[in-house]
Amino acid sequence: MTNTNTDVIKADPITVQVILGALENVAIEMGHKLARMSYSSIIRESEDFGCALVDINGQQLCESSHSTPLQSGPIPGYVKGIREIMEERGDTFFPGDIIMHNSPYHGASHGPDVGFCVPVFHEDSLIGFSVTTAHHLDIGASTPGSCGIVDAVDAYAEGLQFKAIKVYEKGVKNKYIWDMLRDNIRAADMVVGDMEAQIAAAKIGSNRYVEIVEKYGLETIQAATDELMRYSETMMRNAIKQLPDGEYVAEGYLDGYLDSDDSTHKDIKIVVTVKVQDSDITVDLTGSSPQIPDKPINMPLIGTVDIAIYLTLRSILLDSTEYGNFPQNSGLVRPISIISPEGAICNPIFPAPTIARFCSGNIIADTLMKALGQVVPHQISAGVGNLQVVAFSGKKGNDYWVYMDIMEGSYGGRSGKDGMDTVDTLYANTRNNPIEDIESHYPLRVNRYELRDNEAAAGKWRGGIGSIREISFLSDASVSVEGDGHKFKPWGFDGGNEGSVGSLTIRDGKNKEGHKLPSKLPNRPTKTGDSLQLVGPCGGGYGNPLERDPEQVLSDVLDGYINKEKAFDDYGVIITDLNMVDHVKTNNQRVLMAK
Incomplete structure (x- = not known):
């Protein structure tokens, strides 16, 4: 018999843990099946997707454990943005609806990260949402590939904008929207196939959530999830209380557009002030550079900046080696406030473009970590080597092929541990793509993929090193790159040395030495036999090098x-x-x- 006495259920830890396990298993199943059903390597291999259940109050109940935080973390923002838009339109949810959404000014992380939201009904009442997000390799922008678009003049140049669009309404497929997608997206079979896989995974989540509710009762579920939220919130508040009250400031810099003649386009400053008061923490970004109206490295406050901050605080203050596994839900962010003036690069105003916000957001996390080093020096790493995202594309007959490669970075050293080498860093957490997969699906050849030599930053605990990857084009194609970390070295900590910057070089048959390029490369045609070499930055050292064994x-x-x-x-x-x-x-x- 289901017990509907909320007070009793709150005091029943066994029921709470059983429901927690059931919810987490739903998200895990959604993630596994989405990865297995997807067509593109960015989802199938790199796991650049997210899955989560959200309750009727917009609180995240669980998330897929093997997806990237930058996909699962923003899902409550997706739901909030969808509900706001639908309310403005006078629209509502019905059983059988499926909503597509990618607006970075309404909760989405950026345009290529398209979310599909299935409203969950039980006994004719809306009880929550099952949501999947995933990065799509083309979204109909001015040039091929959804990353590496670094020269969009506004949000309209970044591709198709979906603001709470019902692709299914009351169970009926809107054929015209799907026709529009196929007509406006390169590599449409792959992209639309991935979207359909997202929908299938979101439906699985919805069905499983209803099964749990039918088994335990809605009031029992609500009581248990409220308790889990309070538990996660208490964990975070207790961790914050261990910090001394005060303000802690750090600065970081983005390359921006190093080849630009406009000084406002490069050497972009990020200022982070951490304010601690009892069990509350505020991250204030006032003082950061203003938005760039015609370049897409601006960062949405909701969907990118907030996730960079939440993940960094969670990782540092609630280190899993000490705290183990704990519920990943919205309770963790309740003690955290974020301030960023409108019109800043950390909180742009529409229609400022945002599609290339990936590397920028990593600088937010890295600078926050630098500020926290003043109060928890044994819990942070030294400066992190940023990532480079490369979009390769071309045509085979009349059809486009598109491939996106995330060139990993590296971590700085930390107390007791050397920095991790050649990994995706901070809020990215995607996996590298196997060479065999690249060469079997695309007209590309990986000539080199190796660790950098003689570049580890000195410290009691050395910095991690980046990698070198060189890729040749086996047919005429094009390439674009979104990267950072070519000018400003990752910072050393407590006497450790600075890390090393990255680089980007393109070679053709006439120029064996190659041509050095800045960290951001707009779409550039390439010829058969051309090659691109990427060198990843190396993280900073931690501690006095003379103390290293x-x-x-x-x-x-x-x-x-x-x-x-x-x-x-x-x-x-x-x-x-x-x-x-x-x-x-x-x-x-x-x-x-x-x-």
């Missing part, structure tokens, strides 16, 4: 992270011709260097 320095030399000269110059470690540490000479050298 000499045997670890030797290991770094043997592994190619640094050479013997850097071992001597940065660490004072003397390595013999037999590849052994001379401890006596090393100790003497370190004494001299410490003076």
